[in-house]
Amino acid sequence: MSDLYKNIEFKEIYNNLKKLLVNSYAPYSKFHVAAAVETEDGKLFYGVNVENMSYPLTMCAERVAVFNAVTAGYKKFSRVYILSISSKPTPPCGACRQVIAEFPDNPDIIMFTGDGEYYEKKNISELLPLQFEF
Ligand code: THU
Numbered sequence: 001m002s003d004l005y006k007n008i009e010f011k012e013i014y015n016n017l018k019k020l021l022v023n024s025y026a027p028y029s030k031f032h033v034a035a036a037v038e039t040e041d042g043k044l045f046y047g048v049n050v051e052n053m054s055y056p057l058t059m060c061a062e063r064v065a066v067f068n069a070v071t072a073g074y075k076k077f078s079r080v081y082i083l084s085i086s087s088k089p090t091p092p093c094g095a096c097r098q099v100i101a102e103f104p105d106n107p108d109i110i111m112f113t114g115d116g117e118y119y120e121k122k123n124i125s126e127l128l129p130l131q132f133e134f
Contacts, residue, residue: 004089004118010081013044014116017083024048028055031085035061037069038079040105045069062096066103077107080124087114097128 007014017034024032026049033049047064062080069077080100084090089111092100100107101124109127111120 003120003122004113005121007112007116007119010110010112010119011116013038013081013110014083014112016044016046017081017112018116020046020048021083021085024061025050027051028053028058033061033082033084033090035065035083036081037062037065037074037077038081038107039069039074040076040078043069043072043074045072045074060093060096062092063099066096066099075103076105077103078105079108079110081110081112083112083114083116085114089113089118089120091120091122091127094128097124098131100124101128101131 020034021032026032028051035047037045045065045068047061049061051058082090106123106125108121108123
């Protein structure tokens with residue numbers, strides 16, 4: 001895994017995401033994900049993945065977090081944090097990249113290792129260099 005940083009700065013957010021993993025509804029894939037969106041003024045909004053027995057209706061944790069922030073009136077994001085049950089950092093899926101890229105400030109995506117000791121960081125324009133626009 002490239003560009004792993006020691007996680008000494010985001011421990012509290014990692015701990016919150018770790019607790020939230022139990023709320024993830026993933027009976028089909030068993031792949032539990034939690035995400036947080038940080039607004040430019042430091043507010044945090046959280047989400048977990050919510051699956052459905054009609055599989056395509058599943059919603060990713062990152063989009064739930066973004067939609068929670070937008071619902072509360074926030075649209076400028078400085079960071080998005082992701083934790084899953086995997087030991088490796090989990091990057092956002094393509095659909096979530098497009099949704100995150102919709103909003104300004106080119107947020108950093110912080111992807112924690114499962115034990116929270118390390119994270120990988122990429123900004124959204126690195127993860128989605130040619131976003132759809134019209
Ligand atoms: N999932 C997320 O929550 N975020 C992603 O970026 C990728 C995938 C969820 C959707 C599904 O519930 C499970 O992971 C397996 O695909």
